[in-house]
Amino acid sequence: MHRIDVGLAERSYPIHIGRQLFTSLPTLLTDLPGQLCIITNATIAAHYLKPLQAALPESATVIVHEIADGEHAKSISSYGEIMDALIAASFNRDCAILALGGGVVGDLAGFVAATFQRGVDFYQLPTTLLAQVDSSVGGKNAINHPGGKNLIGAFYQPRAVVISTDCLTTLTTRDYACGLAEVVKYGIIYDAQFFAWLEQNAAALNAREPEALAYAICRSCEIKAEIVAADEREQGQRALLNLGHTFGHAIEAEYYTSWHHGEAVAAGTVVAAQYMLQHDELTSADYQRILALLQTFGLPVRAPQLTEAKWQQRMQRDKKVQAGRLRFILPTRIGHAELRTVTDWPGVWQAIRAVTETTR
Template sequence: MSVTEVDVVLGDRSYRIRIGRDLLRQPARWRDAVRGRHVLVVTDSTVAPLYLARLEDGLDGFDHAVVTIPAGERHKTLAQTEQVFAALAGLGASRDATVIALGGGVVGDLAGFAAACWMRGIDFVQMPTTLLAMVDSSVGGKTGVNLPAGKNLIGAFHQPRSVIIDTDTLDTLPAREYRAGLAEVVKYGAISDAAFFGWLEQQADALVRREPAAVAEAIAVSCKSKADIVARDEREEGERALLNFGHTFGHALETEAGYGTLLHGEAVAIGMTLAASLSAHMGKSSHTDTDRLISLLKRLELPTVVPHDISPARLIQHMRLDKKNLSGKIRAVLWHGVGRAGVTIVEDEQLRSVLE
């Protein structure tokens, strides 16, 4: 079977992304990422009945255990992370142990954060099962958990040892979650690749229908885009911040709506629309480009409007806790049209003009 490989080049922390069908049933494709004899699999209550057995079939010869957390963003907490720590202790996990994250972004973020903390850092392997995790959160080493005050406020940079993307897991992904993942795919075209954005416009209907060739291409291009940016700016000191296009607004929307009310990708879709509208309002881009973005998101069946019951003042309050901010100034990723983006200081009045 054909497997696409993408390398994330980070010196001694470099790793390979493998993308293909039925990889969970092919341990030869991923066992080389496990160095010691202790393995802890972290998954959730939705994914475990579907794919855990496939993974465990390939763990013959390892001492392994499983932690299954409840599914959903609201469970990406310190309390659930403590369950992972307890399981690692029960397993007798040493510094050459490996944590495998089998699930979506919540599982990957939480398991990666636990791996970063256990004995000051052990290996972990990302095995994403949602489109959003495949193209975004599984790559790049951002890990963390949520607080009531905001998303991912506690976390660490901790690169995985490998990323294994079995595209067959998308067969059971609910339509709403699949569409939410397409928002992150659009983001790559919006911030840095106008040609890819144009390809997405041409392939929008095929992507909605989940045609395998179109989906595989979208995943591969997205992973390559993120890998290149992470290689140039691992710790978000410059260019990597552009990957947050739509996220300053999006994280605020998720927090205010209540975790799980809006899916992350849905919030990012609305956030990208707001960021593009603000860019046009500030004269940094054209309204034509904003219309193009909105049209593509709608064709992909994604939301583009803030829910009517969400207060602009509350959103701005949440945006003040964004990790990109410096010295009390809100720093948002805006764009200069399709394929070009930058970080800009924005004032409350400018935000209100768009949010209202």
């Protein structure tokens, strides 16, 4: 088992990474309160709910709230239903929320925890690779609004993150690849050596070999922990974690039934890289390495068709927009990226068109 600490003074917390960790919860989480609410979905519950319940204190009052599977479940109505369940069960400020699932479950559960009784403890138990390396760490929690993704939320840190890598054996190939998109991101924005390691170990990662997978998760969490500790509320460096996300969220908003988050981020990363390539700020060699690695992991490197007006409309709702001006995370080389305000819309549109699918 590996332990990584997210250093945030009084809000610091551990990330535990290993196999079969749900059975070890009594030793990992020694201060669980007497009222516990597990938020999950039916797909995850079928695999992991019973083992989790068996590991919880027998004296605890435990309720389970299952949400629908998919991004649409991260909604105002789902949030309201959970609040109703907590109030009906007479839960108080000493309760805790356990998020058992992927990014949708974790984001929703975290926002519930941040706002119920003005804030209660919560624990992240991520079951997808994407959640394990990204959304479960850092305390960004949110629900969606019809006007855009993650527009209603809060910065609220968990008490601990427990990553049980054996959960990844039940992931579909597509969902597993979506997690690898976020892993690749860390190499692009922060660690050129890690990117090279991913290139060298791509076959092992595609085969879900335990040792390679454990290292990829640990290094990803280490990088995110370092960035979050330096910039908890995304005032500067933490924005780098959004590489590809401004473009990706626009894709997700328009194609939420057919594009998953990791796929949209992969395509968005290529758009950002293409923009820098066109401006001679990213070498062709680095651009091709990014494309090749994403393709090796089965991720899309072309964006779907959207009108210019739709791209602009969706991206103007991005949380990085400042004074009406678009800001993007742009890679200058593998291992380094920058947050920049971009007023050159024709250049952005040219980059989008260069990597847009001709058919769908």
